[in-house]
Amino acid sequence: MKIVHDIKSLREFLQDKKNIGLVPTMGYLHEGHLSLVNEAKKISEHVVMSIFVNPLQFGPNEDFDRYPRDFDRDCQMAQDAGADVVFAPSVSEMYPDKSFTTVHVSSVTERLCGASRPGHFDGVATVVSKLFHIVQPTYAFFGLKDAQQVAVIQQMVNDLNFPVKIIPCPIIREKDGLALSSRNVYLSPEEREQALVLSQSLKEARRFIEEGERDIRAVINHIRSLIGSKPLAEIEYVEVLSYPSLQTLKRLEGRFIIALAVKFGKTRLIDNLIMSLQEVS
Structure with a gap:
């Protein structure tokens, strides 16, 4: 499995690749994430997992700094699951300069988590849009535990004509029913x-x-x-x-x-x- 930290190297590695499956994550992987890799392997020739804790989707009083991180563990789990590439950029790699462009999806963002976490889905839509441009995947795989996120991304893809098919995947739970997170x-x-x-x-x-x-x-x-x-x-x-x-x-x-x-x-x-x-x- 290849580990890449910069956009230029990832693009060079993927430039001749076809039928790419993207699994976007913020790391600290669990079986839910690995199930997305398993689904990606079924229909993709090359599986890219991104690991990036995106600061744009965290509010000022949320848990960005303490969000759990264990990169070595994540890479081992991704490799064992069969990912071909882990793309793990730094914040400065993804946002090298002050950005004046964000992606805003209206309507589907105005209820549920969008109502209680203002700006959250702007951060999600912006970073996913960037990942789609960087990786240029054929498919992208998202878990339905955050079903609103899936709806937002699908709306963005439809509205902006991204050439990617969104694959929603079932919630993975512990044996006692707790949704993995x-x-x-x-x-x-x-x-x-x-x-x-x-x-x-x-x-x-x-x-x-x-x-x-x-x-x-x-x-x-x-x-x-x-x-x-x-x-x-x-x-x-x-x-x-x-x-x-x-x-x-x-x-x-x-x-x-x-x-x-x-x-x-x-x-x-x-x-x-x-x-x-x-x-x-």
């Missing part, structure tokens, strides 16, 4: 135990809907009640929206997402369930 390492044992309520409440919501519930407020209240029973849980949002357009619904219909953001101590976790009524009819 690099931030899980922050959780104390008690916080981690209580965080299981997120996946449990989504399962309950699915059961509630399968039994015939169609009232969105009833579904949300049911979830909030379950999460609220955990004393360490601080709910940021519980929402039910159309997916991938992320528009308000009056009643359950079509394809929709049940999305959660909850803090346990200082650790903010997200989780979601995407489904349609066709699955239960």
Whole structure:
């Protein structure tokens, strides 16, 4: 596996390559990231994994400085998973000068994490746009744990005619249901135990809907009640929206997402369930 730190060297390495799969990450890899590599290997001849903790997508009071990093471990995991190249630029390599250009996607960024983290998705869209220009992938693979991010990137690709196919990949969970996240390492044992309520409440919501519930407020209240029973849980949002357009619904219909953001101590976790009524009819 090749490790590259600068854009010029990566472009030179990839210049004659076709059918490239890109797996963008911020590192501190887990099985969720590796599942993206596995999916990329199925349809790509060359798999590029980027490892870059992007400062543009962190707010002033967020965890950029303490975001977990272990580059040697990440490279070993990427190699074992079968990645061909790790692209790990420095901040100065990606942003050598003060930038006056950002990529802003409206509408799908205005709810959920976009509402509570102003500017976050501008940072995401900008760095992903740069990665697409640098790598020029045929496919790009993103996990659906951050389903809003997938929707934002797909909208950007559609609107700006990027010649890349976005491949959304399923959420990977621990055996007890906790969605894998690099931030899980922050959780104390008690916080981690209580965080299981997120996946449990989504399962309950699915059961509630399968039994015939169609009232969105009833579904949300049911979830909030379950999460609220955990004393360490601080709910940021519980929402039910159309997916991938992320528009308000009056009643359950079509394809929709049940999305959660909850803090346990200082650790903010997200989780979601995407489904349609066709699955239960």
